[in-house]
Amino acid sequence: MICPKCKRKYEDDMPKCLWCDAPNPNYGKEEIPEQDTAPVVATSAAPIKKATEKQVEKPSRPHSHHKSKEPGLKIFWLALLIGFTGAHCSSSGRNLRGALYLIFGGLTYRIIYLILRNNGLTIPAAVCAIAFVGYAFIVFLFLKDVWKISLGKYRNRKTGKKYESKSWMHALALIFTIIHAVMLNFDGYSTYEIVWNSGERVTAKMELAVEDYMLAQKNYFEQTGKIGDVKEIRYMSGSVKWNGQFLYRMDGNGLRVKYMTSYHCPYKTEWRIHPVLHNGALDWEITLPEDSRCNEFAHQLVSLKESLSNVPKESEPAASTPELDKGVDGVGVVPDTTQHGDSL
Incomplete structure (x- = not known):
């Protein structure tokens, strides 16, 4: 002191x-001063420590939530528009799944089909059925992926994070689901027609179209005494008519039927039906393809040709029947000299 x-x-x-x-x-x-100052220091330090802890916890929550999602627009459009190619699977780290989508999703099969078709090769109907089943299964899988993305449940295998979803994705997913369901129904019915009973339902379409043409030509001939083209007999308004797997085209006064697929029969195989006049009566000349498989495929038209060769026309005189049978050798086709001399 x-x-x-x-x-x-x-x-x-x-x-x-x-x-x-x-x-x-x-x-x-x-x-005395030491006893008074000690409690003051202890009480003032406690609130400062609690305030700093609260300030550290608040910004951490939104930061972690922002990093838990991947942008979902790109993956959604890939799955919605070209999901059958597996592009969205490869983009999200599912390479094997994407390859399976590409192989069985219809694109690869269509490329192979076009190559075989344009080279004149025939595809068995069983291949068509198997391809449709694989395509339908892939459509179901990629539509399932579309819905998972739209609901925010689709995960990126590379990062382990889920993709962000938008509210408008649900509406597009529903619309495209309905569209693909309708398309599958049409494809399924077309496949059924091709496969069932060796394509008999497809052949029946051609038979009905040919019968309609022959009936229209017959009615026109009875009214005018002449042979008319497809427009005059009102068989079809244009020069081309499409009916399922067949294309119908004018061939002078006759009708040309062209096969537009490769199942059972080569692509662009043709059948021709020409009206001719013989002794003032209407007769028919039918040209069949040389491929026996196509003749089996169009067995209704083959039967029609055989029936025309065996049944004499009512308008023909009875005395002319033996001479006709002798001249055509039982085939039912008018010789070329008679056709050019009497046909219109």
Whole structure:
């Protein structure tokens, strides 16, 4: 302790200065300030620590939520528009699944089909049925992926994060699901026609179309006494008519039927039906393809040709029947010299 009066130093516990007897102002008060200040420091530090902990926790929540999602627009459009190619699977780290989509999703089969068709090769009907089953299964799988993406449940295998979804994705997913369901029904019915009973339902379409043409030509001939083209007999308004797997085209006054697929019979195989006049009566000349498979495929038209060769026309005189049979050798086709001389 330093004396405030004489400025000399003495012990702190002395009641007065040893040199000038001045009283010690701090005598008996040494412990009071220490007891008052200690609690003040402890209480003021506690709130500061709690406030800093709250400030650290708040920004961490939105930061972690932002990183848990991948942008979903690209993957959604890939799955919606070209899902059968497996592009969205490869983009999300599912390479094997994407390859299976590409092989069995219809694109690969259509490319192979076009190559075989344009090279004149015939495809068995069983291949068509198997291809349709594979295509229908892939359509179901990629539509399932579309719905998972639209619901925000589709995950990226590379990052382990789910893709973001938008509210409008549900409407597009529903619309495209309905469209693909309708298309599958049409494709399924077409496949059924090709496969069932060796394509008999497809052949029946051609038979009905040919019978309609022959009936229209017969009615026109009875009214006018002439042979008319397909427009005059009102068989079809244009020069081309499409009916399922067949294309019908004018061939002078006759009709040309062309096969437009490769199942059972080569692509662009043709059947021709020409009206001719013989002794003033209407007769028919039918040209069949040389391929025996096509003749089996069009067995109704083959039967029609055989029936025309065996049944004499009512308008022909009875005396002319033996001469006709002798001239055509039982085939039922008018010789070329007679056709060019009497036909219109």
